[in-house]
Amino acid sequence: MRTPLKTVLGLFAGLTLCLTPQATAMPGPADQPAGQTRQAAAARPAADAAADPAYKVLVFSRTAGFRHSSIDDGIAALRSLGTANNFTVDASEDPQVFTTGNLAQYKAVVFLSTTGDVLGDGQQTAFEQYIKGGGGYVGIHAAADTEYNWPFYEGLAGALFHSHPAIQSATVKVEDRAHDATAHLGSTWQRTDEWYNYRSNPRTSARVLASLDESSYSGGNMSGDHPIAWCKDYQGGRAFYTGGGHTDESYSEPAFRRHLLGGIRWAAGMTEADCRPETGYTSLFNGSSTTGWRQAGPGGFTLADGSLTSYGGLGMLWYAAKEFTGDYSLKLDWKAAGDDNSGIFLGFPASDDPWSAVNNGYEIQIDATDAADRTTGAVYGYKSADIAARDAALNPPGEWNTYELRVTGERLEIFLNGRKINDFTNTDPVRSLQQGHIGIQNHGDGDDVAFRNIRIDEAGGTTPGPRSGPVKGVNGKCLDVNGSNTADGTKIQIWTCNNSSAQTWTVAGDSTIKALGKCLDVSGGGSADGTKIQLWTCNNTGAQKWAPQADGTVRNPQSGKCLDASGGTWNDGTAVHLWTCHTGPNQKWTLP
Structure with missing residues (x-):
């Protein structure tokens, strides 16, 4: 917020x-x-320019595989950026810092050239909850060479490491000059680093901020579309990744340091950007x-x-x-x-x-x-x-x-x-x-x-990929997940809009409406008037499909009935349920 x-x-x-x-x-x-x-x-x-309010960042650099010599330089650079820009850096390689209580003090967590499996099951759960609660993630270089068997992390990072050629100079094409991580750069950026190839292309799920001109160096294998820095809204949180940062010298480059600062500021919620694909x-x-x-x-x-x-x-x-x-x-x-x-x-x-x-x-x-x-x-x-x-x-x-x-x-x-x-x-x-x-x-x-x-x-006037934001209903109130709880069966209600992650919904191309990493769901796939609307693990069933209508209603095609704020007073905490469509004010919704 x-x-x-x-x-x-x-x-x-x-x-x-x-x-x-x-x-x-x-x-x-x-x-x-x-x-x-x-x-x-x-x-x-x-x-x-006004200073950001003071905040804290956790820099995590544990390695269970190759260890980059630049990690110490990276920590020093991030501490220096923090001193100059009003944030405090806590650096650790102890996975025990990944608890719900400890992570709550940080606006963003930086994975600095981590490698291999660095978190246990309980620590992964705590980090997932942190992101779903609105936390920020910054991945630097080998953060993409981390946690290959953790699907949540792969989605958060955007893409995982495949291979790399020798360290060499390459031309970086700056695709987005509005994001704080790249606004200081020109349309191209010539620099030397170890340029990763990735197992997948993140362009369909993230906003690509910069990409590599594969004709400017040897060893690129992504068929000419080679993202190297990107951002995305992810399951209630924010994720920024940059492929730079292998070399010790990277962390003394003013332009690269400013690139990192912009990524941290955005992930921490200090600045805004359009990070939709x-x-x-x-x-x-x-x-x-x-x-x-x-x-x-x-x-x-x-x-x-x-x-x-x-x-x-x-x-x-x-x-x-x-x-x-x-x-x-x-x-x-x-x-x-x-x-x-x-x-x-x-x-x-x-x-x-x-x-x-x-x-x-x-x-x-x-x-x-x-x-x-x-x-x-x-x-x-x-x-x-x-x-x-x-x-x-x-x-x-x-x-x-x-x-x-x-x-x-x-x-x-x-x-x-x-x-x-x-x-x-x-x-x-x-x-x-x-x-x-x-x-x-x-x-x-x-x-x-x-x-x-x-x-x-001009292809239909729509932006590819999911759209995120509040879902607004009767009396200007927002669709809300009760208590920001992520448990299956959590009540969905209306509440005064507050820009929290419990009110940030993603409308996806598969007709699902998601918040906190789970789906808006008709309890038991029912069709009776008054059937509970709840949060539930996404399962691609008809109980989780929603179709916005031209009259402002949002219909569940499987039941043929509409999303409805119950009763007639519509105070904070009013439950949302399924009801026969009638286009009354309690069935009118504005989606992102």
């Missing part, structure tokens, strides 16, 4: 009002090329060229370090090369320097007048301190974001954020750093999300917002 300090800091993303229709005339459109030289403007001061997207702006884009109105965007940064305005840079029709998913990374304002426009006709986007399309806002219907995550002037969800997902000024804007019919779902924060349906017959262009706004002098990695998936 996001700390109060981070939440408060996250609010200072911008203050000035966004582009809205008004009676006074706007300056006429100017034909300005994208990326032109920035004119002088009174820039607002950037927000000072991602495939199928086509780049609209890849960091090197604005081909296909046009500036509408005054001001513009500078192009540097793979980013477009706004200046002047009011104006808009829009993608003129193509009008998008039908369903799609648009993703982009953005960062506010301080108290800044911008937005993303969807569904407007081709025009060099930015007012056309205002009057005919929809704007998804960037400005966390404005009114509710014009704040970060809002559909500007139409629908506020879920503020609590937004605050929990938002990174503060100076850190990158990722939006996914998913259009399905006239429905627009907004995801911030992988968490759903808004769900809007267009009912205006004059406007349509199903046809139009996209654009990014340059709001005015001093509103410095940067954009990176703008990409689109």
Whole structure:
């Protein structure tokens, strides 16, 4: 759960009002090329980076196989990073530290070049409970050469070691420059290390942050798709892995140390990122060229370090090369320097007048301190974001954020750093999300917002892989696992939303809905009204299949009945059961 300090800091993303229709005339459109030289403007001061609240990290480096000489250097580097970044490192090779009580004090556990079987059965159980309760995992290098017979660990690490060639220099392709572990890097990263091949490709289950260019070195065997660093949400917790770190010298490299720091900060919940798997997207702006884009109105965007940064305005840079029709998913990374304002426009006709986007399309806002219907995550002037969800997902000024804007019919779902924060349906017959262009706004002098990695998936407007977040129901309450208990048969209820792991559900492609590593289940596979809904070990039966309906209900196809909050008062602790579908408010659910 996001700390109060981070939440408060996250609010200072911008203050000035966004582009809205008004009676006074706007300056006429100017034909300005994208990326032109920035004119002088009174820039607002950037927000000072605030320290993370103090936290603790456990570094575990037990080896039951090959022992890396770099382990001591790694521990020293992590201690140094902790001293500089407000976390304390406890280092141990004693598996007895893996107890439920002891692990509870740590925000993240780092497996530093562990090898072989390093934990006993009871210790594995304690670690699984730690992760399912929201704990963080960081795997470094030979952490992938660990616990081959423990399926939970293989899923947590993302992939296990297969082989490696000799130590050599290679080109690392940085695929995600929004995550804190890779935002400091360029599009490529040349470095020397021992480059692991893996037994499987983690791309389908994790967000790949960086991969190897197998043509740049000898010995890669992953057919040209060779992830080397990734992150994922896993059974209620967070998991980050990097394949670097074999050599002693790695731990004195500033860029690699910053890479480790970003992985630790994310795993510990100090920063947010979209770590859902991602495939199928086509780049609209890849960091090197604005081909296909046009500036509408005054001001513009500078192009540097793979980013477009706004200046002047009011104006808009829009993608003129193509009008998008039908369903799609648009993703982009953005960062506010301080108290800044911008937005993303969807569904407007081709025009060099930015007012056309205002009057005919929809704007998804960037400005966390404005009114509710014009704040970060809002559909500007139409629908506020879920503020609590937004605050929990938002990174503060100076850190990158990722939006996914998913259009399905006239429905627009907004995801911030992988968490759903808004769900809007267009009912205006004059406007349509199903046809139009996209654009990014340059709001005015001093509103410095940067954009990176703008990409689109036109294959149905969905993100491959599972989606995680709260399931919200009647009175805005969340579907909740009673007491965060993971025992089979645990009651499912509604409760005031609190962003805990007991309220973090993963909606998977196999029609299951999971929390804490187990499945939402109809007790005994029953079909009678009032049948208990519970948490149960996933078993792929019809009792664990759920089908969201267009009317907002969630149906169990085997019984033909709906997920229902019992009774008519719906207080905290109200049980959820199976009931004949009737589309009442206690059967309406919003899924991630």
